[in-house]
Amino acid sequence: MAPVAPIDLVPSPIATGGGLLVTGNGLCLDLRGAEASEGRDVHIDDCNGTSPQRWKLNANRTLEVLGMCAYLVGDGTVELTGCDGRTTAQWQLMSDGVLTNAANGRCLTDPFWGARPGNAVVVATCTGGSNQRWSFR
Template identity: 30%
Template sequence: MRTDPNGRFAPTPDALHPNGNNKKCLDVRGAVFANGTPVQIYDCNQTPAQQWVIRRGNTRVRLAGTNFCLDAGSSPANGVELKIWECFSNLPAQEWVYTDDNRIALEGQGFCVDLTGGDLTNGNPVQEWKCTDFDANQIWTQPTLLD
């Protein structure tokens, strides 16, 4: 494990899995690293399109090795598809909280990263949806954060 310049442990890039399914990953569609590219569910393939940096608590969800972050858009609502966008400090659409129960919630907005319809088919878009306790479609695990 690495440390950041302040001596804290730095998160290790890794895949984000829906509800602990380690065969499926949060993926940047077509591995196109550009503003507005949608994120989707896809078979895990260890490519850069599936390597995310995330911390417990307040965080940005950054695509490793890039300056792109998971972005909820300017008008959060049920069913809005998530995308990547250039990372900006203090941008509400990129301010997330990775909870102890493995939800990724848009800070102060009441929306969570959600597997659309619970569908694990390759290419299924990932959306934001009202955070709901015990909703398996809103559980995201990263092996490097599991103890």
């Protein structure tokens, strides 16, 4: 029998994407108040397909909605800011669905595992749970 090449199990980065950004628990990344403005909280909510739920991961690794970008605040929360490419506003979506922040390597997380639509997302230690798995639809 011929030797079989090993399978690479390390997740690989996904360069870009766009659309509804959905958690493994079926909720969508959204904006509080449905407006894009500096300091606006980013949260999860029931998916409705409106423009505040239509995100895009750009080639420069920014995560953009309505012309503004999601960034990591010092306390681990996520808010909107101008898309200026700062490290705290750079994200990497991996093939296994985890979305990590470039500033600290931690994962975008739904802290309530889909149980509380409307609550803010946070950046936390990566555990691989469904509350840290994201996909564009």
